[in-house]
Amino acid sequence: MVKVGIIGATGYAGAELVRILLNHKEAQIEWFGSRSYIDENYADIYRNFFELIDADCLGDNMDELASRVDVIFTATPQGFLAGVLNEDILNKVKIIDLSADFRIKDVATYEKWYKIEHKSPQFIKEAVYGLCEINRDKVTTQTRLIANPGCYTTCSILTAYPLVKEGLIDPDTLIIDAKSGTSGAGRGAKTPNLFCEVNESMKAYGVTTHRHTPEIEEQLGYAAGKEITVNFTPHLVPMNRGILATEYATLIKKPDGTYPSYEELKAAYDKYYAKERFVRVLKKGVCPETKWVEGSNYVDVNFVIDERTGRVVMMGALDNLVKGAAGQAVQNMNLLFGFDEAEGLSMVPMFP
Amino acid sequence: MVKVGIIGATGYAGAELVRILLNHKEAQIEWFGSRSYIDENYADIYRNFFELIDADCLGDNMDELASRVDVIFTATPQGFLAGVLNEDILNKVKIIDLSADFRIKDVATYEKWYKIEHKSPQFIKEAVYGLCEINRDKVTTQTRLIANPGCYTTCSILTAYPLVKEGLIDPDTLIIDAKSGTSGAGRGAKTPNLFCEVNESMKAYGVTTHRHTPEIEEQLGYAAGKEITVNFTPHLVPMNRGILATEYATLIKKPDGTYPSYEELKAAYDKYYAKERFVRVLKKGVCPETKWVEGSNYVDVNFVIDERTGRVVMMGALDNLVKGAAGQAVQNMNLLFGFDEAEGLSMVPMFP
Amino acid sequence: MVKVGIIGATGYAGAELVRILLNHKEAQIEWFGSRSYIDENYADIYRNFFELIDADCLGDNMDELASRVDVIFTATPQGFLAGVLNEDILNKVKIIDLSADFRIKDVATYEKWYKIEHKSPQFIKEAVYGLCEINRDKVTTQTRLIANPGCYTTCSILTAYPLVKEGLIDPDTLIIDAKSGTSGAGRGAKTPNLFCEVNESMKAYGVTTHRHTPEIEEQLGYAAGKEITVNFTPHLVPMNRGILATEYATLIKKPDGTYPSYEELKAAYDKYYAKERFVRVLKKGVCPETKWVEGSNYVDVNFVIDERTGRVVMMGALDNLVKGAAGQAVQNMNLLFGFDEAEGLSMVPMFP
Amino acid sequence: MVKVGIIGATGYAGAELVRILLNHKEAQIEWFGSRSYIDENYADIYRNFFELIDADCLGDNMDELASRVDVIFTATPQGFLAGVLNEDILNKVKIIDLSADFRIKDVATYEKWYKIEHKSPQFIKEAVYGLCEINRDKVTTQTRLIANPGCYTTCSILTAYPLVKEGLIDPDTLIIDAKSGTSGAGRGAKTPNLFCEVNESMKAYGVTTHRHTPEIEEQLGYAAGKEITVNFTPHLVPMNRGILATEYATLIKKPDGTYPSYEELKAAYDKYYAKERFVRVLKKGVCPETKWVEGSNYVDVNFVIDERTGRVVMMGALDNLVKGAAGQAVQNMNLLFGFDEAEGLSMVPMFP
Incomplete structure (x- = not known):
């Protein structure tokens, strides 16, 4: 024990x-x-x-x-x-x-x-950046210090990672529009987080200056094999839990001048996530919803190709307190001590 | 299995x-x-x-x-x-x-x-009325048919049961004002249950005619040892899960003309619930909140004496989909098959 | 001006x-x-x-x-x-x-x-207690000081007033179970009023001790012609605005031993409210909902007789910031200066 | 009349x-x-x-x-x-x-x-496209048919219009990430719009296919003086009213190779909106929030320059039922009949 x-x-x-x-x-x-x-x-x-x-x-x-x-x-x-x-x-x-x-x-x-x-x-x-799905081989029983990823970061990175890693999108065109439940703001007693201020409202904040930006850039930069800059905009949503990231990037055309197909992008997602216990690549046409992962360690991801604009719209959803914080931390602990990676993390998402 | x-x-x-x-x-x-x-x-x-x-x-x-x-x-x-x-x-x-x-x-x-x-x-x-805390001895491996109690009913009964059973209140003065999250209304597509109709609003419904009334009267009548009638008023609250019952009844004075004390009422609650796994009698002065039991099989109960009016205000909170429905059903299944009564029901309440 | x-x-x-x-x-x-x-x-x-x-x-x-x-x-x-x-x-x-x-x-x-x-x-x-519907004759251009009624109080009193005043209910049996949106708690930065603490939850508070109790007792006592005590229980609801009061009292039987009829109670409500601009006695069978008065100076009231228990269930709804505070204050100002009582108060309730 | x-x-x-x-x-x-x-x-x-x-x-x-x-x-x-x-x-x-x-x-x-x-x-x-701030001169007492703009469209267009019109951004890089309250989905009884499905959740929908896309492209195309394509992604938010549009576009560098300054972009917004009654260009650094316009005919807009990525982030907020529908329709009616454009539209935003 x-x-x-x-x-x-x-x-x-x-x-x-x-x-x-x-x-x-x-x-x-x-x-x-x-x-x-x-x-x-x-x-x-x-x-x-x-x-x-x-x-x-x-x-x-x-x-x-x-x-x-x-x-x-x-x-x-x-x-x-x-x-x-x-x-x-x-x-x-x-x-x-x-x-x-x-x-x-x-x-x-x-x-x-x-x-x-x-x-x-x-x-x-x-320190090992503890995004297990990407850095699993570095989270071992020898590791002493884990930097557990941020909530926005986990969602933002995992949503785009396969396409960045496989060179299917231009990472410098990446725009991340993220929406978070209010528990991400913590339990401190501040007027802007009062029920009456948050309820029935929505706003962006920390525009161009949010601290999770360099973390996203660093990690996706490793995947891209070069330094990148992205736009990241967080928003406050009147709900307790959940982050939804909607991400936009320009697709890299194939040598024949056409855009990669749904199947090609899907294959990239499957390459990295098909065996992952906590990342679910949804069926074609299904958009992630934060409620379907609430209380669980899952990240749900999916994408839609827009040939009109040459972009792909990627979406990811997770529970900011679980996969975005405590769940991921326990996942790291499990790896650090050689336990089953999913031990203690079998919470089924709670709906409604 | x-x-x-x-x-x-x-x-x-x-x-x-x-x-x-x-x-x-x-x-x-x-x-x-x-x-x-x-x-x-x-x-x-x-x-x-x-x-x-x-x-x-x-x-x-x-x-x-x-x-x-x-x-x-x-x-x-x-x-x-x-x-x-x-x-x-x-x-x-x-x-x-x-x-x-x-x-x-x-x-x-x-x-x-x-x-x-x-x-x-x-x-x-x-059929056995499957309110395990009260009818546990009738839910056995011989039992074939369980009538799983209603959501409002479970909350309403468990909140008042010890005081009725011990004769500390006059059951015919019992007034139950209950508030429920919207999942109790089911998943049917009806205009009154749309987000925009429920959100930012509150109302009573089924006033004097709600179907859970006779169920409450029958079960508390057994506890009282006589037929009783009560007022039961359900309300719709803009939240997904949770029932809160606020109950009022006139205290029976003791032979010396005084009202029973906090300690005496507390002893009645403890007599029936101290050993119960899923009923929590809160500390003095703490009012039950639905969020503290969300996703779990708990019922939280407590009470306040009002000497000015000679009444006691009893309060109970549960998750209508768990202890008010599915959780209680699994609790019954556990008893029917001789499993640990709490098997599968160790979900810790989720907050926030 | x-x-x-x-x-x-x-x-x-x-x-x-x-x-x-x-x-x-x-x-x-x-x-x-x-x-x-x-x-x-x-x-x-x-x-x-x-x-x-x-x-x-x-x-x-x-x-x-x-x-x-x-x-x-x-x-x-x-x-x-x-x-x-x-x-x-x-x-x-x-x-x-x-x-x-x-x-x-x-x-x-x-x-x-x-x-x-x-x-x-x-x-x-x-000081004149500025509940215009009841004290209108005392709010004159000679008046210097108005005590504007509390939010819970306005709703609680107006809901029961006609039946108390006409002697149709026993005022000492009155139980008021009130539910309020969170704006009633003010804009102070306190942890219990944070979005994540209030949202998806419901609780009673100030049970038997809330400060609006003596105000209700005093005013309804004037209507009853004697001192009365009542139970008043406020609850916090996850919505911004709105108070709903559900009130219970024992009906006074008529000399022939029967309960007063719907029509008799309705006549009492109409006697006091038929000509009131801001009190709406709803149609038979319609329960007040806070959303239908949101943003306006209205109070909606109605009642249901329960012959089984000999009680009447009265219900009232208002916007705590308007009729429960600022709107009523302006209504008083209008009377103090001899303006049309409804000047500035023609806001139509906003739905949804 | x-x-x-x-x-x-x-x-x-x-x-x-x-x-x-x-x-x-x-x-x-x-x-x-x-x-x-x-x-x-x-x-x-x-x-x-x-x-x-x-x-x-x-x-x-x-x-x-x-x-x-x-x-x-x-x-x-x-x-x-x-x-x-x-x-x-x-x-x-x-x-x-x-x-x-x-x-x-x-x-x-x-x-x-x-x-x-x-x-x-x-x-x-x-038919005249009735976006009064842009087409006011075409909405006259001679006009017979007004096509009242869509809710997402009004917000999306007004937020980006000055920068497109003044050639300060590349319109083909425009990405519109829009979030809407649930009243936009109408009052039809559909399961996905039930309280329990919408509450505590967030999702994108109609990704790359939403019908407001061509309307945005046509109108902003007029401003750009050429055909354009944009990405538009609507999202459903657990609130009744309000649309927030977060828009991203690449800034056009000035001849000296630098990006336009805050003052230069602000001047573009002021050029079109300084005299507008219903468009408020917020102070520097203030992000629009839907709650601050609720119930009113206002659109609040603002922007942030991101020199790191060479983009500008534009934001706009309105009440989808007012400026996004009925309010704008009345604004058009006022122009059609020669009334004061703001007649009937003086509702002050309601907060909280």
Whole structure:
């Protein structure tokens, strides 16, 4: 039984980790870390866990925690982990970081987009970007530090990856229009996230400046084999969970001057996802809907060719708290400890 | 492995049964019955099951089905099961009926409230009212026919049961004001259930005439040891899942003329629920919220004494598709086959 | 043209006042008061007013304000107005107070339920409770101070008033189960009011202790001609606007031992409301829905007799920000200045 | 006083027309046409109009109607108006068609995208595309037939128009990602529009094939001075009202090789919209939100330059039932009869 510590257990992603781990056969939570609620009963804060959990919140002392558990999930604000991480900790425990601290390989890029100094750049190189479907071979029992991908990022990358990787689209024409449920904004008490402000409304935000942009560019750049820039626009949607990414790119014509066919693009998706447990390439003509993946670790993807404009419209949907955060983190944990990759992740999507 | 057939698998309650049974270790669905979608792929209708289920919908031939499975769930319109049930079928399979056909012992009462003729009253007496927390000793491996309680009914009864049973309230003063998410209205295409009609609105319906009234009166009447009448008012709420019942009743004064204390009422709740896996009596002062039980088989209950008016306000919350329908049906199945009562029902409530 | 000042213009009720007054022919807003946003452009805070209003927020100096306008609306926290009111101010301007400071005639009752000391009890007697449909004759051009009724209160009182006033129900059996949209909770940044906490959930709150209780009891007590106690339970509903009150009371039998008929109860409602512009007694069998009054100053009411239990179920619906706050305040202003009572209040309910 | 007839008065757009016209000083509705509800009381179907309207629904006999009113609004399914229109009718009344029958000048294009035969192509040339901000000079008291623009179209065109017209972007790179509330799907009873199917979900639909595409291409083609093709993707959002369009296009570099500045693009927007009553160009950095225009005839627009990718991100928001349908239709009526263009359209956006 793996002993688990969570720092940031009282945020939405942290609570989702708890929900998932409660049904995980090989893991047991030892530490519910939360700076804001120290000594409060965890089930008083998240009453869904009443009678399921009887534990008080502890703090965020990584050194102490490292000596008590086998793996630490940090669902913390940007900069926290980079500020406290050291070799001693990494020698004792594995760390799965749900923040962005170790996602971006280039420090200058990180500091530019996040507008904070990186306090432990020496660990960036070692950190493995934990998008299992693409980096599975690097997430091994030897790995010490996982940079768990962002919610928008996971959806955006997996939706376009096969076509970028196979050179079927021009990656510099990529435009990602993403829509997210409000849980992505966290549990902080801010006026713009009040029910009456979000409900019955929709807006874009962080236009051209959202921090997930460089993460998407870096990872899809690896697939493209070159540096790329993309447009990424997030939107806030009046629903709790779910991200839908609609992506546009110009198709690369074949030598004969024609566009690749549906079957050719489908083959690219199948090449990478046919055997994947958590990526579902939908039937022709079916558009992903966030509700069909809610509560589960699935990503649903599909695409439509538009010969009139020479573009392909790609779509992907996932639950931002599961595959976009806690579910993917557990998927990484499973690989780190040699468990079945799907252990604890058999939640069937809940509809309606 | 118990073989399961579902008639009405394409309704919301039927789909929830499927969601639950997919993670049930002892059961396997053999028959997805649906009059409306015969020969269509089940996962084309409920896309959450894509890649999880590969089966076409079959019809509603109970005779054929009875020879192929061990247990049949009927999530069907009122009158269906009563119209086709016979001794031969009951000799072959167990039946868990999610409709109201066998819930009410008095045929005249059934026919008056449901306004249809009961076609097989001979089986009413045998049918066990499957509210496990109250009738557990009657749900045995010998039982052939379960009348699975209604959603409003389960919530309404469990919320008031201990105080009625212990004679702490006057049952004839009981007023039940219940609020339900819209999935309770089913998946039929009706204008009043369109998004734009339900969203941003709230209303009562079926005032003084809702069919769950006699079911509540019968069951709480058993607890009271006499016939009772209650006011029951259902309301439609703009949310998918969840029922909240707010119940009012006059407290019976003690011989010394004082009202029973919080501790005395709490003791009554604990007497019946302390050991129950799926009923949670909340801490003093905490009001049940539907979101804290969403997706799970829990009922959360609590109460507040109002000495000013001499009444107690009782509150209960459950997920209408789980404890109010499919979850309770699986709980009954577990008892019918001697499984752990909680098998397949370990879904942790999902928040947010 | 009447000059208007608003203190608390940046709360939801204040903003609704602004929305209504912009289309009022006889009034012009001179002062947008807001302690939190002084010197900020009002339309930067409520962007619906962009290009409609070009004014900066001012403070809450009542003395200065009193010399610049003809009427002041105070949409402020409890205790504010009582803390600053004086004879000098009242000699200069009329005041319509949307807080509870002057609603309750008995200071001890106010202080008990609101848990604050009343700082200017000397004005309580003079204040007129501005429920126009009932107190219209007291809202005159001579009146200086209006206590604008609460949102729950307006709905709860108007729903039951005719039956209480006519002695058709026993007022001490009255149980009010009220449901409110979330705008009633205000624009303060609190975790329980975040979108993800409210959406897809429902709960009761303030059970037996909500501050609108004594206000309801006082006003319905006047109608009953005696002191009464009632149960009042508010609930939070995942919608922006709207209050629905479902009310239960025991019918008084007629001398011949029968219950009053539908026609007799209807006559009572018509007696008080047939000529009212903003109260609509719905057709027999139609239940009020909050959506049908959204954005308007209407209250829709109706009732159903339950001979089985001897009770009547009364229902009322209004928009908490309009008839429940700002609309009613403008209705009072119209009477105070001798305008057409409906001036500025011709907003047609918006559906969907 | 202009006499108005509405065909399709019981659809959502028809009901919104009624809501607006009730407060219009120069118009009076004489005919509530509805094939489905003939002889039913209009206020029984839309209860928001209870006590405001006392009229029964009439049919869709255009010939009879033409002799009784001055203007007819047809809020009808595609093909209806084209199927019944004739010279005689047009000689008697003005017609404002909210369907697409006369929006597209090229019959073949219409028939290809709408998949129906056009029954009266002879009137297409005469019909004026009623996007007042762009075609105001063609909407005169001489005009007989208005093709009222589509909801997505109005939003999509107005958002990009200044930059296309001024040649600041390459129109063939235009990608329109649009999101709509569910009222755009109409009041027909269809399973995909049920509350439980739409709520808590988001999806694209009609990808590459939505019928508003050729309408956008035609109108923006006029602005560009050439034929263009665009990508247009509509999405369904769990809210009642509102359309948000997020649009992407490549900026045309200036002769010196630099991109146009914020000020240069802003000047283009101001050139066309500074004097427009219903188009608001927001302050720099403010993204349009659908809630800020709800219930009003406003379109809010803004843009962000992305020098990294050489694109501009344009955003527009409107209420699909007002500026996207009924409000714009009334705006056209005002011009057709020489009224103040804003008469009846002074509804202040409702927030929250």
